[in-house]
Amino acid sequence: MSLNRINNIKQLAEDELDVLILGGGINGAVAAASLAAKGAKVGLIDKGDFAGATSSNSSNLAWGGIKYLESHEYLLVNKLCKSRNNLMRHYPSSVTEVRFLTTIQKGFRFPVWFVFMGTLAYWLFGRLFTMAPKYLTRNAIKKLEPSIKTEGAQAGFEYSDAFLKDNDSRFVFNFITAAAKKSAAVANYVESVNAVRENGLWVIQAKDTTNNKIFTIKAKTLINACGPLVDQVNKGSEQKTSHHHLFSKGVHLTVDRISKEHRVLAFFASDGRLFFVLPMGNKTCIGTTDNQVESHQTSVTDEDRQFILDNANALLELDKPLTKADIIAERCGVRPLAIEAEEGVADWVALSRKHAIDVNKADKHISIFGGKLTDCINVGEEIAEIVKSLSIPLPKSESIWYGEPADSVKAKFMSAIEEFNIDKLTPKGAIEPLSGRFWRRYGEDAFILLEAIKQNPEKANLALEHTEFTWAEIDWVADHEMIVNLDDLLRRRSKATLVIRKEYLDNAKGLEAVSERIFGENAQQKVAEFRSTANFN
Structure with a gap:
């Protein structure tokens, strides 16, 4: 697993990829997780943070689309209900x-x-x-x-x-993590400046927006999963599609x-x-x-x-x-x-959240339109089939790429929890025990957090006032969750800024210490930037 930005950007610049995905929202995240698990050499970049736009502003529901019954979209409701059940079955800790x-x-x-x-x-x-x-x-x-x-x-x-149970962006990020564990090179705050097709490859000029350095990425296939920006990005790469937004x-x-x-x-x-x-x-x-x-x-x-x-x-x-x-x-x-181009001006109120995928086989270019979190597993599976049809080998095409760790792994974790009784260290005021949150948010990596607390019980102490972050978690996210700004931590890796008044977080005990652990010598600058942002964002 590599969720180290510097290492991943170096890998993106050095390797010739099978697939590069633009956009780290739910569509891009499941595409990366699916393709990486099936054996493709995958890269993913996002010009902001992962799940930084539509995928962090949903109602936090995985629903089957009951309102589409009124517009008689029965096939869509059937498909979404099946997808919802699939999520509940494979993510019982997260989707309830x-x-x-x-x-x-x-x-x-x-x-x-x-x-x-x-x-x-x-x-x-x-x-x-x-x-x-x-x-x-x-x-x-x-x-x-x-x-x-x-x-x-x-x-x-x-x-x-x-x-x-957690916020939508955390759910998306766990697909990013799954892709990275299968050797995908993923990087946030990397923008595609220009993408052209040359000699059978996509050549992408990319910019690390944290330092404005330009580097080149080469890939056989390009997937545009930029959410609301799909049309704009396609225009830049001269791609014509049958759908738009x-x-x-x-x-x-x-x-x-x-x-x-x-x-x-x-x-x-x-x-x-x-x-x-x-x-x-x-x-x-x-x-x-x-x-x-x-x-x-x-x-x-x-x-x-x-x-x-x-x-x-x-x-x-x-x-x-x-x-x-x-x-x-x-x-x-x-x-x-x-919406399909030939539909002209549509009754937008009646439009559903169904996804559409357009493919330019000659250029090996894929565009993902629309979609919703409920249908994400279907998107990942469909993208894998399309990539395979473009003559990109998927040697592990039958691999299951989604779902929580096996029940036996969870049973082992819960046994370790009982042996150590970590829940007795749950910070005062937390709305759930440490064990439940650790497992749901970090999966198998929760074993590492548990071991850190065993070695030093003070790691279970509250790190940041008003939140539920322990020091064990802060150590983990600092090294493994590609935090570039405090908003990445407090808005997208968690829902802190959605449930805590901004002025409370601005003055929270521990904000400087947490920032120092994550950002080192840049901590004061990051705190100042966070405090300068608007009350609502």
């Missing part, structure tokens, strides 16, 4: 079943019984893998969830989907915990679209908006905030109305929606 409680207001466009029948159909599409839906009277809703206003409600129901902006706000229960509250907002109140540890995430925008570069507006706050206040029974002062953090991203 969660109940959705949906309230139907009076005057809704469909009768309650009809919508409930949709949840039963959804359960059947999901192959009965989750708990069965349950019809709820207005009184039953209030009993289950006192925080819901039921005065204007007809009735409701519960159904199941899946939820990421439209953008929908989604905004989420984090506030103090609203519901005591671990369930998702689902409503139809004032404009008729889905609106969620999502559990996020000891906080609550509310949203999302769904507005078409022209560019991937967008931000949260006062109108976005007010839309979310107004809907939350209208739908929830709160001690006092939510205001802007209650917002702990906010995030904003665009959903790249794949």
